[in-house]
Amino acid sequence: MKKISFKKIIKDPYLAIGILIMGLVLLMIIVGFFWTPYDPTKMSASEKLQGISLRHIMGTDNMGRDVFSRVMYGSRVTLLIAMGTIIIGAGLGTIIGAVTGYYGGVIDEVAMRIIDALFAFPSILLALVIVSVFGVGWMQLVVSLGIAFVPSFARIVRGEVLRCKDMDYIQNARLQGVGSLRMIFVHILPNIKGVLASSILIGFNNAVLAEAGLSYLGVGSQPPYASLGRMLSDAQQYMFTRPSYVMCPGIVIVLMVLGFAFLGEGIKRWE
Amino acid sequence: MGIILDVTDLHIEFHDHDAPETAVEDFDLMLAKGEIVGIVGESGSGKSMSALAIAGLLNRHAISKTGKIMFQGQDLLTCDRKTLRSFQGDEISIIFQEPMTSLNPVKRIGWQVEEPLKIHHPEIKKAERKKRAIEMLHAVGLDNAEDVYYMYPHELSGGMRQRVMIASAMIGNPQILIADEPTTALDVTVQAQIVELLKTLNREMGTSIIFISHDLSLVSQLCERVIVMQKGNIVESGYTKDVFTHPIDSYTKKLIAAIPKIDL
Numbered sequence: 195m196k197k198i199s200f201k202k203i204i205k206d207p208y209l210a211i212g213i214l215i216m217g218l219v220l221l222m223i224i225v226g227f228f229w230t231p232y233d234p235t236k237m238s239a240s241e242k243l244q245g246i247s248l249r250h251i252m253g254t255d256n257m258g259r260d261v262f263s264r265v266m267y268g269s270r271v272t273l274l275i276a277m278g279t280i281i282i283g284a285g286l287g288t289i290i291g292a293v294t295g296y297y298g299g300v301i302d303e304v305a306m307r308i309i310d311a312l313f314a315f316p317s318i319l320l321a322l323v324i325v326s327v328f329g330v331g332w333m334q335l336v337v338s339l340g341i342a343f344v345p346s347f348a349r350i351v352r353g354e355v356l357r358c359k360d361m362d363y364i365q366n367a368r369l370q371g372v373g374s375l376r377m378i379f380v381h382i383l384p385n386i387k388g389v390l391a392s393s394i395l396i397g398f399n400n401a402v403l404a405e406a407g408l409s410y411l412g413v414g415s416q417p418p419y420a421s422l423g424r425m426l427s428d429a430q431q432y433m434f435t436r437p438s439y440v441m442c443p444g445i446v447i448v449l450m451v452l453g454f455a456f457l458g459e460g461i462k463r464w465e
Numbered sequence: 466m467g468i469i470l471d472v473t474d475l476h477i478e479f480h481d482h483d484a485p486e487t488a489v490e491d492f493d494l495m496l497a498k499g500e501i502v503g504i505v506g507e508s509g510s511g512k513s514m515s516a517l518a519i520a521g522l523l524n525r526h527a528i529s530k531t532g533k534i535m536f537q538g539q540d541l542l543t544c545d546r547k548t549l550r551s552f553q554g555d556e557i558s559i560i561f562q563e564p565m566t567s568l569n570p571v572k573r574i575g576w577q578v579e580e581p582l583k584i585h586h587p588e589i590k591k592a593e594r595k596k597r598a599i600e601m602l603h604a605v606g607l608d609n610a611e612d613v614y615y616m617y618p619h620e621l622s623g624g625m626r627q628r629v630m631i632a633s634a635m636i637g638n639p640q641i642l643i644a645d646e647p648t649t650a651l652d653v654t655v656q657a658q659i660v661e662l663l664k665t666l667n668r669e670m671g672t673s674i675i676f677i678s679h680d681l682s683l684v685s686q687l688c689e690r691v692i693v694m695q696k697g698n699i700v701e702s703g704y705t706k707d708v709f710t711h712p713i714d715s716y717t718k719k720l721i722a723a724i725p726k727i728d729l
Contacts, residue, residue: 362566369520370554370581370633384571 209460215453226266234267252442268420276401282340287347295355309345317342325413354386395458470496475532488514501674503688511697520559521549555585558634562646564627568618575614578633601632624655643675
């Protein structure tokens with residue numbers, strides 16, 4: 195266990211850059227909770243599709259709404275959806291992976307074949323199927339993406355638990371009379387938290403991209419509310435007349451993904 | 466003195482391959498309270514297998530066990546898992562030969578020493594647990610027990626880790642301590658210290674010890690009685706003094722002749 199110190203963080207460029215980027219994005223999102231330059235849903239016919247200016251630092255969209263305000267609001271929606279996805283996906287995936295890896299045998303075989311079947315679907319397709327059954331909306335999106343993310347987490351955790359459970363200290367704990375549940379959650383899981391942390395951050399990336407993708411396809415958050423993917427989909431027909439409209443939300447998505455990737459890499463090196 | 470552990474006719478067979486392989490045959494052991502018994506033999510002689518069976522760690526399906534291991538009126542081979550688990554770590558403890566890997570790397574020493582108490586005596590309060598853990602760390606010869614309590618395993622040397630393992634095994638004040646080659650991975654001076662420690666604990670806490678080793682000189686220092694095993698069978702057993710001075714079996718004679726002596 196290394197102690198966390200400012201100096202060490204600065205020394206590792208991955209961690210430093212990751213924290214910097216995520217800090218900026220989070221700052222923008224948190225400020226967006228209390229204040230945005232304009233109302234993100236207020237339209238104005240006289241200010242349609244304006245370019246970057248001091249009045250509208252990211253310009254305006256096809257309905258005269260301020261793009262920066264919408265980006266602030268939209269990144270919040272995107273981030274919350276990604277978080278919900280990870281909570282469901284990583285939570286369920288960790289439990290399934292830990293239990294199957296620890297017990298093995300029939301439970302393992304059955305659960306892993308189901309996971310294999312889930313794996314066979316592209317996650318976007320799986321999410322689309324769930325959304326088409328349960329309807330459109332951000333809750334449905336979170337649940338469907340969450341389920342789509344379960345297999346990869348289950349796989350990763352299962353592998354780590356398999357590696358861990360034959361360690362001497364686990365055998366030793368078993369001889370002290372430690373029960374199965376306590377063994378899994380108190381003795382084994384803390385040993386794989388490093389791997390889990392970096393896969394959660396990578397998962398965040400995929401969740402942000404999947405949310406953007408699904409919103410782009412029109413099954414995410416509904417107008418007039420913004421999410422980054424939604425904005426991209428609205429903006430695509432103005433790509434050549436007003437490139438700033440599509441660039442700005444796009445750049446924020448790239449920043450988010452990069453930030454998470456750097457953080458994940460940084461944490462992996464930290465361990 | 467009362468007999469606390471009575472093993473009769475223990476057979477252990479592996480069924481991993483087509484033909485069953487016998488690991489231990491006709492193993493008998495009577496352990497009196499406060500006694501130290503040594504089991505010696507070469508690698509693969511079945512000494513660890515017998516010990517693991519007594520500790521209840523052999524419950525893979527591919528292993529068949531017959532015979533009786535009587536402890537506190539229960540046969541450890543046939544009793545249900547719950548009973549077995551209630552003994553493990555509390556009444557019967559075991560320490561292994563690999564102190565370097567036997568401690569969980571992400572948990573503090575104090576947490577690990579307390580673990581058997583948390584499982585078997587959840588009624589004991591946190592402050593009391595900590596007090597007992599620190600006392601136990603002192604008892605195994607760690608002078609800076611208060612500091613060690615908050616350390617992680619990687620901050621300790623092999624000898625210190627083995628002391629921590631012993632502290633963790635002894636905190637529930639077990640009836641039986643099984644020491645499966647506890648000193649093999651340690652250097653010679655530390656070996657002697659650990660043997661001294663086991664002797665002290667045996668004297669002060671009255672714990673019976675089954676000491677498994679291939680090091681005859683350690684066994685002769687520590688044990689009152691000794692069992693010599695070869696290829697799964699007991700070839701000789703008796704008081705250490707008699708066995709070492711008048712070995713009957715040819716294998717025992719060979720083992721004793723193989724003790725390195727320093728001739729200058």
